Amino acid sequence: MGGNRDLCPVPGLYFHIPFCHKACTYCDFHFSTSLRTKEPVLAAMRKELTTRIGELQGHALASIYFGGGTPSLLSPQELGGLMNDARLLSPLALDAEITLEANPDDITSEKLAAWRSIGITRVSLGIQSFREERLRWMNRSHTATQSHRAIELVANAGLRSWTIDLIYGLPGMALAEWDEQLSIALGHGMPHLSAYCLTVEKRTALHKQVSTGRISLPNDGQQAEQFQHLIQRMEQAGLVQYEISNFGREGHFAKHNTSYWQGVPYLGIGPSAHSFNGVQRRWNVANNVRYADGVEQGTMYWEEETLTENQRINERVLTGLRTLWGVELAPLGEAFRKANQAVIQRYLALDELEVRDGRLLLTQKGKNFADRIASDLFMPAP
Ligand code: SF4
Structure with a gap:
């Protein structure tokens, strides 16, 4: 078992990149498929970081996480700008984990080299499924062929770690399909997996399909069976379940996410990003224009609450x-x-x-x- 070795006692920094190529059927995160606001949002994020970095009280950063949205659709120069600012404004722990969420269709060996050169140590690939028909139903922007190629490139890019996301509990999914998905993933030798059961969130295309009866999801018993199978397959393969949905080999547990689960403070920058300082929780407006205008004009672009x-x-x-x-x-x-x-x-x-x-x-x-x-x-x- 992993023991306490991967516990993270120092704060993390999160950048929310609110842009995606397409809207996935099930997704209720904040993103826009139009890049019209990209320049002002990125400028506002750099300004927000400068304004708020003092909230970390000079602590070195243990982790930086580029999430979204789809951070991999930014250019290496745009990502590098945010990284440079973070480095200039805050000390970075020597072994800091710097993760970039990426979609398989954005992966090239040139981009991977550029990401490494700006300091990215870990890539999180949104695979979700290796079946073409599933990816089409999810309205993902990538194909299964691109997934295989992306994984091979990421695995051989010399990163400190990498991970993939998969989804189970899909409409009509049988245990055999889930088993096949896990076998394919393990065949790629991934050191870390995040596996989520499909959930129906309001204001998504999935919600509409379920509420109109066009599709139905596996029942609780079937979902539990797929979850147990996941645990079993990962255990057999030597990946430790260090969180309900997260499995990793020794030395590959995600520091950034672990710090959330341990109640460690973090600073969230960008539209819809959340922050926590140990006592107060704060969340930025989930609207690109209102966020950029708010930062620019110095007006309220967030809400906050003090936890009892x-x-x-x-x-x-x-x-x-x-x-x-x-x-x-x-x-x-x-x-x-x-x-x-x-x-x-x-x-x-x-x-x-x-x-x-x-x-x-x-x-x-x-x-x-x-x-x-x-x-x-x-x-x-x-
Ligand atoms: S790529 Fe990720 S953030 Fe964007 S719509 Fe799909 S699931 Fe949501």
Whole structure:
């Protein structure tokens, strides 16, 4: 098992690049398929970073993450501009992890070399499926052939690490198809995998298809079976499930995402980006024009809330329980222990929770019910 070696105690920086080639059927992230606002948004992001870097209080950055949206559609010069600013404004840990999310159709060996030269250490490839008909249904901008080629290029680019995303629980997906997808992925020798069950978000094309009855998704039992199969295949292949949806070989756990799950502060730059300083949560407006204008004119382009003690505890439980390290009980306090004694005992008896070294952890069985167990442990809102 991975132990605590990959835990990340220092803050991270997130850049949200709000542009995509196409709108994927299931996606509710903030993005635009028009590049019309690219210049003002990037200029505003550089200004926002300069204005807000003090919030990190001089701590060295453990990780930088370019997410979105599709960061790989920016030119290396545009990405390099953001990287240079980050480097000039903040010290960077020696072993900082710098991740770029990329779509397979954007990958070339020239781009990979350019990304490495600006400091990218890790590429996260949005593969989702290796089947052409699935990619067409998802309205992805890439083909399966491009995925295979992109993975080969990324694997041989000399990066410190790389990862792919896959989706299960697709309409009509049988276990055999999911097994085939995992075999193909493992055949490429990836050191890290993020695998997500398809979820129906409002205001997506998928929501419309499901609500009008045009498609139906696998039921809970089938989804659980695919999840268990995923766990089994990854375990056999030597990838550790260090978070419910994330599997990695030793030394390849994602530092940036792990810091979110551990409640470490992070600074989020760009439209819709979230930030957390340990006490307050802040989120930028999910609109490119309003964001760029707000930054430029110095008007409010964000909302924020101060978390209550109980909200902070609930977040630690929700995110911590999903990880290999679980959640440390002592910092949750006496009130949490008293309020949840009976609930914890019940889940211990059901073999869905365990207590080890002062930490509360999900068992293999409990991983199927992570969200329900976490919400049963929630402290009441004030
Ligand atoms: S590429 Fe990613 S962010 Fe863009 S629409 Fe598709 S899933 Fe959403």
